């Protein structure tokens with residue numbers, strides 16, 4: 200059955216952060232997922248978010264997937280021993296098809312797989328499953344941000360750029376503008392409409408497949424159109440991103456937000472039966 204889901208970015212105009220998709224993107228993905236949950240999954244989500252804690256371990260008062268979707272970014276600054284380093288992305292090269300390192304299972308796709316197992320296991324403490332839910336919600340979003348799944352040996356797009364004719368923060372990197380400015384630009388086109396065909400069943404390595412797909416997008420739409428792009432080479436001077444670069448990013452961003460939301464719903468529906 201074909202289903203059309205329309206969600207307006209205006210519903211989630213929240214302050215932008217410095218991490219993948221910013222909070223606006225993560226919240227929108229969570230909203231799309233929430234709109235596609237089964238009643239059983241919906242009921243479990245509500246149960247798991249009761250008594251949710253914030254990054255300081257105080258009651259957060261948050262009760263929705265959108266509200267908790269950036270918690271993993273919030274706790275990142277609290278952990279000074281690097282516990283969660285590497286959890287949000289995987290440094291897969293865009294210039295060949297090998298996968299980046301995943302030391303001790305600390306990379307986004309493997310963490311999604313591991314946290315999904317904890318979320319599913321009803322013998323786990325409620326707090327463990329609450330945190331697992333928040334990791335899954337956040338990292339499915341991160342993985343669909345092309346630069347979290349494929350980069351050019353440049354720390355996930357940590358190269359200076361300028362945006363021609365579009366407002367941005369001071370001295371942005373390629374990663375910054377995909378997180379914030381290009382996302383905002385793409386969401387200005389109105390509600391994201393998603394036409395869903397019957398989704399193919401999830402497999403054990405679906406997160407890794409989603410990541411490979413996002414890496415291909417990074418190669419094709421983030422890096423290949425950069426003027427003077429060369430494999431493994433990091434420019435020292437800012438690359439100017441012209442309006443045609445900005446425009447080609449719009450459908451990529453909108454599609455990835457929609458896909459992430461629907462795939463997250465499918466993962467939660469199969470995990471929280």
Ligand SMILES: [Zn+2]
Nearest residue numbers: 218219287341
């Ligand atoms: Zn993140």
